Amino acid sequence: METKTDKETYYKCRKCGDEIYWNTRKQMTWCKCKTIAVDGCEFYVRLTGDEKNFKEIQK
Numbered sequence: 415m416e417t418k419t420d421k422e423t424y425y426k427c428r429k430c431g432d433e434i435y436w437n438t439r440k441q442m443t444w445c446k447c448k449t450i451a452v453d454g455c456e457f458y459v460r461l462t463g464d465e466k467n468f469k470e471i472q473k
């Protein structure tokens with residue numbers, strides 16, 4: 415079901431610090447302060463919100 419990779423990508427909101435996992439299974443997922451949203455699956459990742467408020471992190 416899940417593909418094992420060395421690192422996983424999260425998108426962190428610079429305003430509230432909320433971290434959203436890249437694969438939201440096609441569910442638009444907002445951070446706590448509703449500044450950014452991630453909508454992702456195996457085929458695409460869509461980011462909503464101002465680019466400068468995103469921080470891409472690898473875990």
Ligand SMILES: [Zn+2]
Nearest residue numbers: 427430445447
């Ligand atoms: Zn936020």
